[in-house]
Amino acid sequence: MHVPDGFIxxxxxxxTGAVAxxxxxxxxxxxxxxxxxxxAPLAGLVAAFIFAVQMLNFPVAAGTSGHLLGGALAAILVGPYTxxxxxxxVLxxxxxxxxxxxxxxLxxxxxxxxVVTTAxxxxxxRxxxxxxxxxxxxxxxxxxxAALVSVPAAALAFTGLYAIGGTSDVPLGKTLTAMVGVHLLIGIGEAAITALTVGAVIAVRPDLVYGARGLTAPLKLRVGGELVDAAPTAAEVPSPRSSRTVWAAGLVTALVLAGFVSFYASADPDGLEKVAADQGIDRKTEEHHTADSPLADYGVSDVSDARISxxxxxxxxxxxxxxxxxGVFWAVRRRRTAAGAASVPPETA
Structure with a gap:
């Protein structure tokens, strides 16, 4: 659903730039x-994973494809703000x-x-x-x-923005029906990817899933007639090594998806492109400012083999x-640490 220059x-x-x-x-x-x-270590990986999966357009109807938006997945794994x-x-x-x-x-x-999909x-x-x-x-x-609903919600938001600032005179009723309809189908794919990914992480490290925190109550022991939380066992305390394993597995998966599986992605236009062509939204599309980028259209210039490129x-x-x-998340995390240290009063003699 990447909106090009000239639509709005x-x-x-x-x-919308100010809102963003x-x-x-x-x-x-x-x-x-x-x-x-x-x-913090997972957030950068989540962004890279979303980038990789967005390269995997999947067919949703005759001549139309869709891809992950990623807002639901990111919010559940690392939190809504992150x-x-x-x-x-990624954008x-x-x-x-x-x-x-x-x-x-942008x-x-x-x-x-x-913003819309994540919120x-x-x-x-929740x-x-x-x-x-x-x-x-x-x-x-x-x-x-959550992922299923987030995609047609984004389609509805785009239609609203187009109603206010669209550059072509199109029938908005038909555009709304087409946008929400095709993106509801895309939402099914988004939902499946999101649920599979969240389920896979929960299966090995539920503590890494932001949305699953507090899922289970701590074991209670009665001590002196009062219930107290039992100390976690060694098996319940994840090791740094297991975190690195999850991170490495996620990175390898993203590289394989983007570097190999993406070659087999659907070449059909995505939902917005298809609706734009059918309804005339794309009449005033402008050429991208970085159309001559060496990586434009997800290929490396001067590499003739399409698969390798x-x-x-x-x-x-x-x-x-x-x-x-x-880098962004490290800087934000560092500021949190610095702010926390500054809030601790100095020891008095």
Whole structure:
């Protein structure tokens, strides 16, 4: 659902740019509370994984494909504020390096694909885990439902923005029906990917899933007539080595998906591209400002073999995303640590 330049006029693009900047600023502050010793190392990996899976367009209808948006997945794994930052980093990398999503439309894309999807998904997810039994299966079910709803919500948000600042005169009723309809189908794929990923992480390290924290109550012991929390056993305390194993497995998976599996992705236009062509939204599409980038359209220039070119571009994208994302989250985590140290009063003699 990457909106190119020319779909939305400049005033609305500028307004959504301000909204996106404000959302990112709020998320930077909120992420300080979310990024601890567990989520901080995972956050950059989540951004890279979303980048990789977004390269895997899957067919959803005749002549139409879809891909992961990632807001629900990021919010559940590392928290809603950090999730907004994860998807924003992905969109920034795609726009600058791969000419995917317009630069003047970056605010539109962040507002729609990062803010709307993350907010809608996490609110629904928290509501569901509150009423469902406190089990790992419930977290997976809630993840599926939250991701499913987040995609048509983003389609609805785009249609609203187009109604305000669209550059072509199109029948908005038909556009809304087409956008929500096709993205509801894409949402099923998003839900499946999100639930499978969250379920896989929960199976090995439930403590790494932000949305699953507090899932099980600590064991209680009666001491002196009072109930107290029992100390965790050695088996219940995850080792740093197991965290590194999960991180390494996630990185290898992202590299394989982007570097190899992406070659077999559907070549059909995605939901927005298909609706835009059918409804005439794309009449005033502008050429991307970085169309001559050596990585434009997810291929390496001067590499003639399509498989190698696409695979190299995917690997470079994963590496760039995890580097930039990890740098951002390291800086936010460092500021949290510095703020915490500053709040501790000095010892008095």
């Amino acid at each position: 006029d400049l005033p609305v693009s500028a307004a 900047a404000a959302a990112v600023a709020v998320s930077l502050r909120g992420a300080r509370r979310e990024l601890d010793e567990r989520t 999730g907004v930052l994860c998807v924003s980093v 920034l990398m795609q726009g600058i390096l791969f000419a995917d999503g317009g630069l003047t439309a 605010g539109v894309n962040i507002t729609d694909m990062a 809608v998904a996490y609110v629904l997810f 509501a569901l885990v509150t009423v469902l039994p406190r089990t790992r299966r419930s977290v997976t079910v809630a993840s599926f439902a 696409g695979g190299l571009a995917g690997v470079i994208g994963v590496g760039a995303t995890i580097a930039v994302g990890s």
